[in-house]
Amino acid sequence: MTRLESVLTEDDLPLSELWAACRDGELVPLSSSAFVFADVPQTPVVRALAVRPVLARRSIIERHSAAWVHGALATPPRLHTIAVRYANRSSASRNLAVVREVALRPGDTMTVVGIEVTTPLRTAIDLARDRAFDDAKDSPVIAKLLASSGLPECRAYLAAARNLPHKARALQRITDALLFAAMER
Structure with a gap:
């Protein structure tokens, strides 16, 4: 008998x-498009x-x-959010995802x-730059993503990033998220 994958889909x-x-x-x-055996750790x-x-x-994945x-x-x-590099923008998307270039x-x-997958640092910065940022929902996520790095890495990344919109907004949101997380400990 063929063993099934740990993550199953309609395929x-x-x-x-x-x-x-x-x-x-x-x-x-596990998500809108995948299932996992009940005993498999996520x-x-x-x-x-x-x-x-x-x-x-x-x-x-981003x-x-x-x-x-x-x-x-x-x-x-x-809906999952996936990114396509500018150079690969001809890639077709599938359903159940928002695609960004x-x-x-x-x-x-x-x-x-x-x-x-975007790194935890890049993921946190992207979430903090987003217009749809929800402080109550996204700040704890950012704090978890940056648990192993922190504000100095974010500052260095944003300082080196050219042509990245909303850097000041992102830095303020990240600072607030990390400060709030530190106060809750």
């Missing part, structure tokens, strides 16, 4: 069977594999989707099981 089994297995307690929905590898079905070729992959968000976003610097991404 593996019909959606009705996946949901029936959820009702039976064998699977749990690691960055498993979460990245759960986003893979919505990725276009040469695309990158923003709230990357925050979820890194473990800074408990639940996945309803971005310019990334070397070191802005990392690879998780062959899937490109």
Whole structure:
């Protein structure tokens, strides 16, 4: 008998069977497009594999989707956000994802099981630069993403970044998020 992958999608089994297995307690929905066996820990590898079905070729998991992959968000976003480098902008997108065209610097991404994801630092900066920033929702996520780095790294990154809009706004939001997180400890 063929062993199933730890992350299952409609490519593996019909959606009705996946949901029936959820009702039976064998699977749990991991995102809008993926399911995982109930006893499999939700690691960055498993979460990245759960986003893979919505990725276009040469695309990158970013923003709230990357925050979820890194473990800074408990639940996945309803729609995943993926990025396509400016040079690869002809890549087609799939459903269940918002696709953005971005310019990334070397070191802005990392690879998780062959899937490109923005680093925790770049993810935090992107969330802080976003017009849709929600202080109550996004500040704790930013603090978790920056738990292993911090404000000095953010300042250095933003100082070196050319043509990156909303740098001052991002730095203020990151400073506030880290200060609030430190006061809660």
